[in-house]
Amino acid sequence: MIPQFSADQLLVALDVDGTILHHDGHLTSRVADSITALRDAGAHIVIATGRSVVATMPIIEELGLVRRGSFAVCSNGAITIALDPEYAEGYEIIEAVTFDPRPAVELLRRARPDALVAVEEVGVGFKLSAPFPEGELQGDLRLVDDEELVAHPATRVTFRDPNGSAESFSELVDRIGLHGVNYAVGFTAWLDLAPEGVSKGSALEQVRRQLGVEPWCTVAVGDQRNDLEMLGWAARGVAMGQAPPEVIAAADETTAPVEEDGLAVLLEQVTADCISTITTQGD
Secondary structure (H helix, E strand, O other): OOOOOOHOOOOEEEEOOOEEEEEOOOOHHHHHHHHHHHHHHOOOOEEEEOOOOHHHHHHHHHOOOOOOEEEEEEHOOOEEEEEOOOOOEEEEEEEEOOOOOOOHHHHHHHOOOOOOOEEEEOEEEEEEEEOOOOOOOOOEEEEOOHHHHOOOOOOOOOEEEOOOOOHHHHHHHHHOOOOOEEEEOOOOEEEEEEOOOOOOOHHHHHHHHHHHHHHHHEEEEEEHHHHHHHHHHHEEEOOOOOOOOHHHHHOOOOOEOOOOOOOHHHHHHHHHHHHHHHHHHOO
């Protein structure tokens, strides 16, 4: 039996792409309404995404989550932001964890010299080794030489092979080994590097403590390998129905796939459980 809590006791962490948004990038009214209902019931809704801050804020704004005392996790846990409509851009960076990208980038580029590389510039965009497919990265995108690419500490580095596969990147990482970084392979030929020990789960634990939410009052929903730590962190980790087998295996339960608005299916039930708890307590 799943424990029931009042909504204001809950921290609900939500991935964006493939969880809130369909794979073509659109947000359905049912998913938006389910998030709004749980937010209005008092739950702490925390976006936890691999996206940069620049790419995340439009989604946060569309969902009406820019509220004082709220937080979001970006760049797979390397960036945590506080949200408040009084801030100039609606947010303030409260933590940015960096690492030296040079060793991992040089190792990966020797093994896959044709891969595209993007190094995040927080709140701005990305430095690129070459142009990425249109629409995959947001913000100011600037081409730089190899030295500038790795000259400064970074929060996130992305490798992309438009002609490869997720399996090929997984095999590459297993073969060469990566040290001093955390990494996640995406559903396409996409590899994200983050500081060692940093993940959505590690950042969410800091947010949970900041909000004063009990560990057993946490829910997380995601669909990809960069959600594994987050699903393990949550008391109730939920995988989207289209998630890879290892993500489903790591979760406590599975909801319907994103194409069937699986997030809304789950959140509608969470909201109903919270209302039921309040009603029972009132009786």
